[in-house]
Amino acid sequence: MKFGQTLKSSLIKEYSYYYIQYDELKHFIKQGLSETSNKWSGQLEEEFVNRLEEELDKIFDFTTLKTKEINRRIADVDKLVARTVENSKHATPEEMEYYEQDYEDLEDELRDIISDVYDLNTFTQLNYTGFQKILKKHDKRTKYILKPIYQTRLDAKPFYKTNTDLFIVKLSKLYDLVRTRGNPTQGDSAAGGKTQNFVRQTTKYWVHPDNITELKLIILQHLPVLVFNPNKDWETEDSAITSIYFDNENMDLYYGRLLKTEGAEAIRVRWYGNMEVDNMFIERKTHREDWTGEKSVKARFPMKENKINDFLNGKYTAKQAFEKKRREGRKSAEEIDALERLAQEVQYRVIKDKMRPVMRTFYHRTAFQLPGDARVRISLDTQLTMVREDNFDGVNRTKDSWRRMDIGINYPFSNLPPGDVERFPYAVLEVKLQTQLGQEPPQWVRDLVSSHLVEAVPKFSKFIHGCSTLLPDKIDLIPFWLPQMDVDIRKPKCDDNYGIVRRHGESGTSAPGNHMDEEELVFANNGTSRENYGSVRIDESNNRVEQLPTEDNTSNIWDRLQEKWDQMNKYIFHYDTEQLSNAVAPGTVYETQIHAPPGKKIAVPVRVEPKVYFATERTYLSWLSISLIFGGTAQALLNYGDIVSFMTSSCFYLLSALTILYSTGIYVWRVMNVRKKRAARYDDQFGPDAICSAMVLTILVNFLFRWLY
Numbered sequence: 001m002k003f004g005q006t007l008k009s010s011l012i013k014e015y016s017y018y019y020i021q022y023d024e025l026k027h028f029i030k031q032g033l034s035e036t037s038n039k040w041s042g043q044l045e046e047e048f049v050n051r052l053e054e055e056l057d058k059i060f061d062f063t064t065l066k067t068k069e070i071n072r073r074i075a076d077v078d079k080l081v082a083r084t085v086e087n088s089k090h091a092t093p094e095e096m097e098y099y100e101q102d103y104e105d106l107e108d109e110l111r112d113i114i115s116d117v118y119d120l121n122t123f124t125q126l127n128y129t130g131f132q133k134i135l136k137k138h139d140k141r142t143k144y145i146l147k148p149i150y151q152t153r154l155d156a157k158p159f160y161k162t163n164t165d166l167f168i169v170k171l172s173k174l175y176d177l178v179r180t181r182g183n184p185t186q187g188d189s190a191a192g193g194k195t196q197n198f199v200r201q202t203t204k205y206w207v208h209p210d211n212i213t214e215l216k217l218i219i220l221q222h223l224p225v226l227v228f229n230p231n232k233d234w235e236t237e238d239s240a241i242t243s244i245y246f247d248n249e250n251m252d253l254y255y256g257r258l259l260k261t262e263g264a265e266a267i268r269v270r271w272y273g274n275m276e277v278d279n280m281f282i283e284r285k286t287h288r289e290d291w292t293g294e295k296s297v298k299a300r301f302p303m304k305e306n307k308i309n310d311f312l313n314g315k316y317t318a319k320q321a322f323e324k325k326r327r328e329g330r331k332s333a334e335e336i337d338a339l340e341r342l343a344q345e346v347q348y349r350v351i352k353d354k355m356r357p358v359m360r361t362f363y364h365r366t367a368f369q370l371p372g373d374a375r376v377r378i379s380l381d382t383q384l385t386m387v388r389e390d391n392f393d394g395v396n397r398t399k400d401s402w403r404r405m406d407i408g409i410n411y412p413f414s415n416l417p418p419g420d421v422e423r424f425p426y427a428v429l430e431v432k433l434q435t436q437l438g439q440e441p442p443q444w445v446r447d448l449v450s451s452h453l454v455e456a457v458p459k460f461s462k463f464i465h466g467c468s469t470l471l472p473d474k475i476d477l478i479p480f481w482l483p484q485m486d487v488d489i490r491k492p493k494c495d496d497n498y499g500i501v502r503r504h505g506e507s508g509t510s511a512p513g514n515h516m517d518e519e520e521l522v523f524a525n526n527g528t529s530r531e532n533y534g535s536v537r538i539d540e541s542n543n544r545v546e547q548l549p550t551e552d553n554t555s556n557i558w559d560r561l562q563e564k565w566d567q568m569n570k571y572i573f574h575y576d577t578e579q580l581s582n583a584v585a586p587g588t589v590y591e592t593q594i595h596a597p598p599g600k601k602i603a604v605p606v607r608v609e610p611k612v613y614f615a616t617e618r619t620y621l622s623w624l625s626i627s628l629i630f631g632g633t634a635q636a637l638l639n640y641g642d643i644v645s646f647m648t649s650s651c652f653y654l655l656s657a658l659t660i661l662y663s664t665g666i667y668v669w670r671v672m673n674v675r676k677k678r679a680a681r682y683d684d685q686f687g688p689d690a691i692c693s694a695m696v697l698t699i700l701v702n703f704l705f706r707w708l709y
Contacts, residue, residue, distance in 0.1 A: 318343035386466030623663030
């Protein structure tokens with residue numbers, strides 16, 4: 001579908017007059033070129049720009065008016081909600097029936113405002129896309145370059161930069177009051193809640209910019225926006241989060257986090273808000289393998305900004321950092337001891353391994369969570385940006401400090417050279433669940449993560465992505481998602497009833513879905529699969545990632561026979577194929593989908609449990625026991641003394657020796673690869689079949705010579 005058709009199919013009836021007249025502008029270009037023999041004149045250019053100005057004024061005025069209308073409606077509902085909550089506090093059960101109807105009416109009104117916010121956001125997105133496409137078409141057809149110049153006019157009347165976050169924070173508060181009938185969940189916004197007897201599950205997703213506002217509006221109807229300071233008016237900088245990651249020349253922390261080695265650490269300094277904030281947090285994240293019985297942990301301790309340089313250089317000790325806290329006595333001695341011990345370990349690691357600032361990550365975070373209740377926590381990070389802080393190329397970016405001071409939170413950091421900044425194209429959604437054993441996550445969460453609005457990317461890391469894109473000369477292993485960054489993650493709407501759907505009354509028009517025009521569909525469907533990000537493994541022979549086969553691959557009768565044959569071999573040889581294969585990735589892979597850039601390899605995190613080593617040894621011992629049986633059989637046949645027995649015995653001796661050599665070689669190969677956590681194919685496709693064939697051949701030789709002699 002071309003953009004003109006997409007625009008028509010997505011029109012909201014009430015807004016129809018205010019959309020960009022894309023077809024008329026396109027027709028003006030075509031007609032102007034045909035009337036002047038494909039020569040675009042200055043007069044036509046002036047008239048075209050005037051038409052663009054009329055469209056821009058119309059759209060800007062409408063969005064300004066609509067924004068004021070939404071603000072007014074939110075203010076009116078705010079007063080009604082406050083009055084209803086206050087009056088219903090002391091209402092009798094009979095009176096509550098009337099107030100229940102009031103709450104339902106307020107909930108309907110809030111849903112209608114939510115639809116208005118969604119419609120306005122969709123309207124601005126479509127119109128901005130319309131300007132970009134008509135300018136591109138103009139430049140291509142007329143050979144007059146207008147697009148980069150006209151961007152300044154768009155920036156002067158930025159209808160497409162409507163701040164929906166303020167709407168979302170206000171609507172979230174009101175919706176929570178109405179949903180809970182004036183009794184919102186109370187608790188410490190910074191608290192994590194009780195975590196004993198709970199299973200933690202964290203998943204990460206990418207969200208296309210077109211879907212960000214709709215996603216937020218869906219989530220706020222189930223969880224309120226987490227506001228850490230409800231007594232202060234919300235400002236954009238309140239959601240800003242900046243982290244400075246440390247590493248050394250060898251990028252040890254990068255490789256540890258990338259390969260998920262046991263005990264891998266990440267050390268960073270984090271602050272919330274602008275650059276003038278004085279309270280910082282030094283954090284250490286430690287990865288733990290599942291087999292250890294421990295969970296990956298994130299620990300941190302506070303420190304003033306003016307003390308961080310001396311702390312990282314060893315001039316300001318951990319003991320000095322916590323002397324004041326000990327005197328104040330606000331925390332127990334055990335808590336202070338634990339924080340001081342953490343500070344000592346971090347300081348020792350930084351100084352010993354000569355670590356320095358390497359990467360900065362910046363983003364705006366919208367967190368959704370019930371205060372004091374961490375069973376469901378959802379965070380959405382937008383405007384994600386990675387910035388170089390290192391001096392590996394001889395440029396002293398931080399001026400020997402712990403962070404560079406030539407930038408703040410001024411996204412998109414236009415003053416930085418292109419090689420110093422990576423602007424991530426998507427938002428990052430993180431869903432953290434703490435469910436009791438055997439308990440399913442809420443249905444709305446399952447619907448959300450399986451919808452067209454998100455794309456699952458397990459184990460995504462901002463630090464890893466920043467290093468792999470901005471420091472290509474320092475690394476040769478890249479994360480598996482990097483080669484797929486040019487794949488459009490937008491997907492068609494699979495359920496028309498899911499998402500923000502406006503009840504337009506007589507118009508009968510639903511909110512527009514996630515449309516892609518003809519050019520975008522070609523780009524999105526370039527043959528690269530985006531499914532099963534987690535079910536990949538590396539083929540190191542050709543440096544490619546391979547994906548799991550579909551279930552249909554086992555439908556063939558020969559595949560089923562092969563499966564039975566493998567099961568028989570496993571039974572005969574006690575071959576622990578499953579444990580060995582799970583050391584790298586579940587299942588067997590056949591189809592190559594992803595190619596690494598030249599000179600790079602794709603790192604696939606490999607989990608190696610201690611039982612894998614024992615499985616390898618058990619498999620080796622099973623092979624040795626088979627070789628001893630062959631050797632015993634050969635010795636027994638040799639005792640018969642005739643020529644036939646001697647020849648058959650020689651075959652069994654040879655088979656025994658070959659079995660020992662083969663199994664020893666395979667065992668050494670497996671142990672070396674398991675220790676290096678290489679994503680190799682650990683199941684034996686040749687050995688069991690070969691040994692069975694050799695044994696059958698040896699027996700046939702015996703019968704043949706007995707028959708001949």
